[in-house]
């Protein structure tokens with residue numbers, strides 16, 4: 465197997481030593497350069513073109529983002545892992561916008577570092593498997609209409625595309641009754657029915673020209689078939705094939721569903737990595753949510769496959785979130801604030817919420833949801849609880 469070349473940028477000698485020690489465990493890794501400072505390394509990095517750069521960005525992050533953008537501009541395939549002492553969701557969003565693919569808080573955790581490198585190895589050295597292993601299918605579901613599924617699917621997909629800069633497919637599986645084209649005010653040339661007919665041998669170029677790219681973003685829309693007759697002909701197995709085919713091109717596939725447990729929906733849910741189960745905070749909605757969780761259990765889904773998203777959340781609601789969690793025996797993963805004014809104005813203008821008012825609580829909530837869902841942050845939540853001094857670890861290790 466080929467080697468994966470890494471360039472290390474770290475001022476703190478102990479952390480540098482720790483990095484090297486951890487990376488030694490991966491026999492395919494070759495450290496081809498090191499430096500104390502990102503700004504002074506630009507020329508060297510652009511000369512030796514490493515596969516991966518691991519760099520500290522704690523000091524002067526804005527300047528560092530600029531340098532990173534300029535490096536990626538000249539060496540577009542480079543994967544960048546940023547490390548930092550302090551961070552916030554905002555830092556991570558900015559880092560990802562600059563093209564940083566992984567973010568690891570300090571003190572570094574060996575497992576997280578090695579996992580990030582391993583992911584890049586799959587992408588760089590094992591091209592054929594790239595998308596199979598990395599793409600994530602997220603289905604927004606509820607067995608009730610009008611709870612906000614389409615709003616979530618549309619805005620989440622766009623934020624994921626903007627933040628991660630990876631390709632995102634937004635798929636409307638509300639066969640012949642879909643709303644996504646209305647929410648985005650677009651008229652795509654093709655739809656699910658066409659893609660399914662051409663699915664054999666569909667490659668990346670075909671996918672990118674069949675799905676409708678939204679306004680020069682990385683979000684590509686796949687609309688539902690407009691006619692009932694056409695929609696009726698689609699078989700569950702074809703949906704499965706379609707999802708698998710989409711996985712080869714898109715890093716994230718966001719699916720908007722209808723509200724019934726029909727064959728198409730169950731096939732979709734079966735082939736989904738993460739279900740966002742949407743609920744409002746009222747008794748009938750919570751009961752329905754319970755029924756869905758029971759159904760998922762009977763379908764054999766693991767508990768972690770489903771996350772609960774509360775929509776139209778109001779702080780002064782009579783029903784408390786703790787009570788909902790108790791009733792569902794499950795944690796609430798996300799709350800999207802009630803903001804009728806912003807969302808209706810977005811829907812009626814056919815624009816994403818971030819375009820209507822990027823600073824609104826609801827735009828912020830979709831954006832942070834996207835940040836949380838991207839792989840990078842998943843790992844982070846586990847990291848936060850660990851607090852230790854790297855020096856102390858080194859002393860014990862050596």
Ligand SMILES: Nc1ncnc2c1ncn2[C@@H]1O[C@H](COP(=O)(O)OP(=O)(O)O)[C@@H](O)[C@H]1O
Pocket residue numbers: 606608609610611612613614615616643775776777800801802803804805807808811826
């Ligand atoms: N966070 C929110 N705050 C206020 N109103 C919302 C919110 N999300 C959705 N809505 C309202 O609910 C309606 C239904 O939303 P939609 O996304 O179409 O739901 P679904 O796809 O589940 O049927 C929208 O027209 C909008 O007015």
Ligand SMILES: [Mg+2]
Pocket residue numbers: 610613614615638643
């Ligand atoms: Mg809908």
